[in-house]
Amino acid sequence: MGPGTAIEKSLGVAALAAMLVGSYVGLVVVPADAAQGNVQRLMYVHVPAAWLAFLAFFIVFVMSVLYLIQRDERWDRVAASSAEIGVVFTVVTLLLGMMWGKPTWGVFWTWDPRLTTTAILLAIYVGYGALRSFADDAEQRARWSAIVGVIGFANVPIVYMSVTWWRTLHQPPSSPRSVAPDILWTLMLNLGAFTLVYAYLMVRRIRLARLEGELEKRMAYNA
Amino acid sequence: MRKWNVVGVVYVLALILLWFYTGRVEMDNRGFVVAGYGLTWAALLWYAFRLESRERTTARAVDSLEVAGTGD
Numbered sequence: 371m372g373p374g375t376a377i378e379k380s381l382g383v384a385a386l387a388a389m390l391v392g393s394y395v396g397l398v399v400v401p402a403d404a405a406q407g408n409v410q411r412l413m414y415v416h417v418p419a420a421w422l423a424f425l426a427f428f429i430v431f432v433m434s435v436l437y438l439i440q441r442d443e444r445w446d447r448v449a450a451s452s453a454e455i456g457v458v459f460t461v462v463t464l465l466l467g468m469m470w471g472k473p474t475w476g477v478f479w480t481w482d483p484r485l486t487t488t489a490i491l492l493a494i495y496v497g498y499g500a501l502r503s504f505a506d507d508a509e510q511r512a513r514w515s516a517i518v519g520v521i522g523f524a525n526v527p528i529v530y531m532s533v534t535w536w537r538t539l540h541q542p543p544s545s546p547r548s549v550a551p552d553i554l555w556t557l558m559l560n561l562g563a564f565t566l567v568y569a570y571l572m573v574r575r576i577r578l579a580r581l582e583g584e585l586e587k588r589m590a591y592n593a
Numbered sequence: 594m595r596k597w598n599v600v601g602v603v604y605v606l607a608l609i610l611l612w613f614y615t616g617r618v619e620m621d622n623r624g625f626v627v628a629g630y631g632l633t634w635a636a637l638l639w640y641a642f643r644l645e646s647r648e649r650t651t652a653r654a655v656d657s658l659e660v661a662g663t664g665d
Contacts, residue, residue, distance in 0.1 A: 389634075389637075393630055393634070396630075397611070397615075397626070397630060398614075402620075402621075407621045407622060408615075408620045408621050408622055408623065408626055409621070409622040409625055409626060411626050411629075411630075412625065412626060412629040412630075415629060415630060415633045416629070419633065455640075458636060458637070458640050461636065462632070462633055462636050462637075465629075465632055465636075466629050466632070466633065469625045469628055469629040469632070470625070470629070472625065473622045473625055567637060570641075571637075571640065571641065571644065574641070574644045574645070574648070575644060577648065578644060578647055578648045578651060581648060581651045581652055581655060582651055584655050585651055585654050585655050585658070588655060588658040589658065592658055
């Protein structure tokens with residue numbers, strides 16, 4: 371597990387255990403949906419992945435604002451780490467949506483507003499990562515990234531509201547009143563598991579960002 | 594590295610087990626269900642592996658510059 375602390379290792383074990391339990395309950399324990407059948411089981415990983423992507427980009431937004439106010443490189447490191455993990459969750463969300471879409475809608479992909487805005491969201495944060503790799507100067511990179519991190523977040527509420535504003539193929543957002551109790555608690559269980567995974571990956575990614583910053587400084591010193 | 598080899602083997606075995614389980618209970622659309630869960634786990638495990646690998650490489654580079662810097 372690398373040079374992590376006991377707390378970090380415990381977090382990793384808890385995340386793994388929660389994911390195992392969440393997947394087991396989603397695949398085996400909870401009954402199949404009456405309308406959609408077993409393919410609805412994908413909801414227990416698709417929806418938490420989407421929520422965690424939103425959370426990750428919200429953290430990018432908050433850290434970007436903090437960076438622009440305080441110019442502290444620690445906020446930039448957290449923002450960059452969260453953006454990268456958010457991209458992973460967005461890719462998972464889109465791929466799971468395609469797996470769910472094919473048997474439900476008959477197509478893997480359609481230019482539905484929810485799918486399109488999510489694809490744009492992915493493009494924004496892939497662009498955020500690309501921007502970071504182009505800028506050589508650390509201060510300039512952090513400033514540009516923070517600006518993209520603030521502006522880019524505007525798309526998150528658009529993605530969320532897209533199913534309400536434009537009623538097309540994608541189903542409206544689930545709420546405790548619209549889903550059965552066993553579906554709801556399975557969803558919450560998996561949401562908890564994904565949150566632990568996000569927390570664990572953030573601890574690891576922030577440590578890597580700190581190391582990368584150290585390497586950059588030493589390279590500049592030795593040049 | 595050996596830890597990740599074990600993780601890879603366990604992952605493949607779990608996927609095979611899941612495939613047979615979904616077949617035994619005659620789960621409809623089991624290809625999509627197994628692929629979806631398999632993909633989620635693969636993506637998260639791959640990213641965790643990449644983080645560890647990148648951290649090891651970066652730490653080695655930092656250490657090598659430290660050694661080079663000592664002689665200056």
